[in-house]
Amino acid sequence: MTWLVALVAAALAAVLHFLWPYVARRGGAYSTSSAEAAEWAFRRIGVAGKRVYDLGCGYGRVLLIARRLGAVPIGVELDPLRWLICRIRCRCRVIYGDMFKTPLSDADVVYIFQWPSVNAELAKKFRNELRPGTYVVSYMWEVPGLRLVAHERRLRVYIYET
Ligand SMILES: C[S@@+](CC[C@H](N)C(=O)[O-])C[C@H]1O[C@@H](n2cnc3c(N)ncnc32)[C@H](O)[C@@H]1O
Incomplete structure (x- = not known):
């Protein structure tokens, strides 16, 4: 019986870990970008x-690509576990x-890489x-209301310039 409680608790913790920014109404849940898309965009911009x-x-993942291309990567993450792992992995500034x-x-x-409703909120901040x-x-x-300068349909990536 104890193992069942532990299993259910672990499953709940795992689900919350992935969903909690969304549950807290702060942003998108976890998923990861295609490395090819991020690299394409960074090469196109020239991030060195x-x-x-x-x-x-x-x-x-994206911070590591940025750094490999010569950029100074800075991360921001709301989830404590993801923040910690990212900090250890990337050895760069992760807020x-x-x-x-x-x-x-x-x-x-x-x-x-957020959801459309979150992008609309972020657009105001960007402006x-x-x-x-x-x-x-x-x-x-x-991202609504920003000036689109490039779009790669296959990779589903958009580049805007303010
Ligand atoms: C779809 S994942 C993208 C991960 C990474 N950027 C990538 O492209 O592979 C969205 C991430 O945003 C984080 N997040 C959601 N809302 C946030 C907020 N308000 N502030 C900081 N991080 C947030 C989530 O915890 C999650 O790790």
């Missing part, structure tokens, strides 16, 4: 020497917190905070 933020960086409360005025490139000439890369979903 640029500060690249991944808002909701998960376990750090533990809410992307909506993270200042972005020093960003050169902002990468997101208020990002410097002109900052790139926004969105995997999977469009």
Whole structure:
């Protein structure tokens, strides 16, 4: 019987771990970008020497790609376990917190993989905070109200410039 309780508790913890930013109404649940899409976008922009933020960086896949291409990667993650693993894996600055409360005025490139409703909320923040000439890369979903400069349909990636 004890093992059953432990199993149910572990299953609940696992489900919450993946869903909790969504449950807390803060952003998208966990999934990961296609590495090919992120790399395509970063090569297209040319990120060497640029500060690249991944808002909701998960376990750090996109940050590692950015760093391999010469960027200065900065992650933001709300989930404590993902934050910790990302911090250990990437050995770069990974902010533990809410992307909506993270200042972005020093960003050169902002990468997101969130849900459409979250992108719409983020668009307001981008319009208020990002410097002109900052790139926004969105995997999977469009970001309303920003100027689209490139789109790779097969990879489902969008590049905007403020
Ligand atoms: C779809 S995953 C994307 C992971 C990674 N960026 C990638 O593309 O592979 C979304 C991530 O955003 C995080 N997240 C959701 N809402 C957030 C918020 N308000 N602030 C920081 N991170 C958030 C989730 O915990 C999750 O790890």
